[in-house]
Amino acid sequence: MALVSSLSVLPTLEGDLERLEKLLVTSVIAEEDYLTEIASHLITAGGKRVRPGFSIASSGVEKSIAINASKAVLLGGVAVELVHLGSLYHDDVMDEAELRRTVPSVNALWGNLTAILAGDFLLARASEIAASLGTEVAGLLAKTIGELCEGQILELQSAFKIDRTLDSYERSISGKTASLLATACKIGGLTAELSRENIDITKSFGHSYGMAFQIIDDILDLTATDEELGKPAGNDLIEGVYTLPVISAFSSKYGEELEEILGKEISLEERNRARQLIRQSGGVKDALTRARYWTGQAVSALDNLPDSEATTALKSATDHLINRASSTTIN
DSSP states (O other): OOOOGGGTTSTTHHHHHHHHHHHHHHHTOOSSHHHHHHHTHHHHTOOOOHHHHHHHHHHTTTOSSOOOOOHHHHHHHHHHHHHHHHHHHHHHHHHTOOEETTEEOHHHHHOHHHHHHHHHHHHHHHHHHHHHTOHHHHHHHHHHHHHHHHHHHHHHHTTTOTTOOHHHHHHHHIIIIIHHHHHHHHHHHHHTTOOHHHHHHHHHHHHHHHHHHHHHHHHHHHHSOHHHHTSOTTHHHHHTOOOHHHHHHTTSTTHHHHHHHSSSOOOHHHHHHHHHHHHHHTHHHHHHHHHHHHHHHHHHHHTTSOOOHHHHHHHHHHHHHHHHHHHHOOO
16 A cells, blocks of 8 residues: 555554555455456555545644544545545546556456446445445535536546637536545545634635646646556547637647647557647646645645644645656656
8 A cells, every 4th residue: 555645744644554555455345256356456556546646634633643543534535535545446437547656457357347346336335435434425425426527527528629628627626636635635624623614724725726636637647657557648639528728729820730739549659749739838837826826725725624644644735746747747
């Protein structure tokens, strides 16, 4: 298991994540070993456990000195991670992806029908755990699953549309990415029984962080290598998903040539040319500026929280996010 490096200044996090990992593995044990194997596939492949990490960190913002997370907090993190994993199973079916986290995807190994059912199983287990934590947590998680679907539908509606707008893009990523990070933070607050004010602040932070997180992820899809990503780079262009750097590039002097390439299914050669044009256009820089806006919003939210080791860790995570993009960006 990889530690959430951006939160690693929180001294209790590594131990908490080790405890969470055991709960996560146990949570997907089914009556049939076959289903257990499939449901465990991406868990055993590893991952930084970003969302549970934020649940844990958010739970501790009222304690000046960090203490180990309660079992309720850890279970809340497990529920959030299971929703994330279930969505990945479904996403890989839609994208016909063959790799995820450097290993073959579930659909590549077992087929689309099995991957869909296994994803549903993960969502069901997440809902079961959430229900055990109380009606507010259960309702919040159910609402978030709906928002994930809405965000994904908005993205599908915009596929191959060269006139996609910033507003359309941000509404989509708000649903498909930011909503779950906001929920991760809020569930951490709810399960730790924080004040309502601080619960709301952590949720706002999580949403802003999630917006920046997705924009930067979209930047890296255009600038990083297959090895760095653990999946094929530039795949969004193949799928007709035109993210913020692409939207910005359409308005540049390279826009006309880019429009001739995109707006339809493309070859790998056309994908590579499109990536080159987008990087030359300044679209990546424009997207990075927007990501910095959202990280600024995240930091502003944290300024309203008590001084604590957990709050410091959340601020460190925000700094790490923007530094990661800046160090990888190709001009």
